[in-house]
Amino acid sequence: MEPITIATAFGSIIGLLGVFKAEVSGRESQDYNAFVDWLRRQEHKQLVDLILRNQDISGSLRVLVEDQHGQVMAKLTGLDKVLSSVARNIADFQPLADAVRIQSGLSDQAVSVLRQMNEQNASTFVEMRVRHSSEFTILDGDRGEVRIADPRFIEDDLLTLCELNLLRLSYSPKGSRIFVITRAGAAVGG
8 A cells, every 4th residue: 555545544534533423422323333334324435445454453443433432532632733733844734734723732832842852862851940940951962951932831832742742751869850752752843
């Protein structure tokens, strides 16, 4: 299967899963077979064929379809935020991402934190509390500081990055927060 077909199929299946969950919420059975039947009624024959031919796709969908409505919708919302944020940082997709999703999941400052980690070839930074503010020191790579443009919202940005699994949070023995960039975070900051 060509890469573009795979990417299109993934996006289509995820989008249609969200529509299915929203459309049949509480009215119909929400199991794997009901989803496949719904796809047939919506005339998505190629996707149905792909799903039925591939056991990995079938198994993954079975779990997602049968999860509680709220859990699936929360997962889809998180995925939407990540995809929109990534698209906003690719020049040709930025206008479309902005038009489709006015309030993207990541601020410019949050993306800047990830970008600075990439530029410094770093994976880890620590928060150092200094009086009433925080400084963020890079612990590896080319070292240095993570520059913060808007200290007022850095807490929100860091929490969002962690919620989206773009950063991982741990603590030093003295209780300082340590942030580690994930592969997905490096891709967004690329």
